Amino acid sequence: MATPHRIAIARRRTPATRSRRELRVEQILQAARDLFGAQGYDATTTAQIAAQIGVVEGLIYKYFPTKRALLLQVLGYWYDDMFGDYTRELAYFPTARKRLHYLIWRHLCTVRDYPRLCGLMFREVLSADNDYRGSPLHAMNKRYTQLLVDTVETGMRGGEFRTDLPPRLVRSLVYGGIEHEASRYLARYIAPHQQAAADAPALDVGLLADQITNLLCDGLGPRPAAELTETRA
């Protein structure tokens, strides 16, 4: 929060001491990520996190000010890993529609591959009653979703998309819609021993990405199937 979350690489005066501290931070982040992902935030106690790496509870607070700061750091750490190279890969796609489809598909892949962490993240993004807004994690999320807004705006300027709708609206529908779609899928992982897990559907990433892109670009109104198949490839 007040301190930058990027503490991994810094000038190292005493290498041994510095790396020891780094190691502990890494250990705590890893244990917290595992436990938060497995049981959720509230159900995980700091004592559990400490026990996981064989230290006493109080030590956690030598490295992180609060349990919540630890959660935000865990999410930020993971976020950084996931969404680093989007900008570069986006340049490979010739049309705005294909870039949009790619962003949707990648987001769905992340939900499929990291369902529990995504669940934590969704909860954070939605809840405005805490210290999420204005945090580095919030900035990361804004920067990430801005890629989709930029893509839509580019499509508008290039004449590929209509210009009488705010691009922000597309972002809200895409990410909000995916969250809702995912919540059914997430039940499979959150409650793995109930019958809810059994009838919870798998996440067909390719199909969903096609459908969402299709709906957003072409709309619900009926039109000839020819337009739906070529989609300015």
Place this chain on the structure above:
Amino acid sequence: MATPHRIAIARRRTPATRSRRELRVEQILQAARDLFGAQGYDATTTAQIAAQIGVVEGLIYKYFPTKRALLLQVLGYWYDDMFGDYTRELAYFPTARKRLHYLIWRHLCTVRDYPRLCGLMFREVLSADNDYRGSPLHAMNKRYTQLLVDTVETGMRGGEFRTDLPPRLVRSLVYGGIEHEASRYLARYIAPHQQAAADAPALDVGLLADQITNLLCDGLGPRPAAELTETRA
């Protein structure tokens, strides 16, 4: 939870006793609704709720098993008030598109009028790690959103909408998208003394409903403005 949440009007055998209990339940629900709405769930203590109505903390637990059950009851109570007459009003609209627009508009109105309670509700719907799924509140929410699914299906059967997309997807995009749009608006109410409240936008319900309906029905692809204005009125 196990008992129906509709306890306000019932056959009264011993009027004094029965109404005293009802009165207390009503008092507790009202106080909890006010405090949850004003401060959020976590920031509200059961002692505060009890103090609000001038009783001691332990009495709350004679009427509600847990604080969380109280929250679910508060939300269910409010949900019932809000979404009772949708089905009747929907029949007034001749086209599926107009019904869709109405559902979106009404949902946005609810967010505008009950921002804090909606924030609590959004958080519940999203989080799958608790006892929400399978609860009466979950059933209410499913019944409510099913209206939109039914509307889309009707539009498909009538030839107004294309049939190669799952109606459930429209529901996810609409309600998920509105949640995301609303989160910016909710910041104004959750943190009323910060500068975030000042630059947070007001919720232009009419404009947003038009835009969302427009985007979903007509899509992002450019088309003549004539089609956008008449929209089969």
Place this chain on the structure above:
DNA sequence: CCTTGTGTTGAGTTGTGCTCACCAATCCGC
């Protein structure tokens, strides 16, 4: 008046986030 019911109390208990004074070990100039 006593009994019975239920509404109400206030003093617990438990569990969890978090703190702090103190111990241990490692590092550094000498």
Place this chain on the structure above:
DNA sequence: GCGGATTGGTGAGCACAACTCAACACAAGG
């Protein structure tokens, strides 16, 4: 190497909130 200083680590304990329980108040009915 060695004493002081700095950092890593401990465990006891605090604060606070959800939740419990034995006892009390008190109206209604015999």
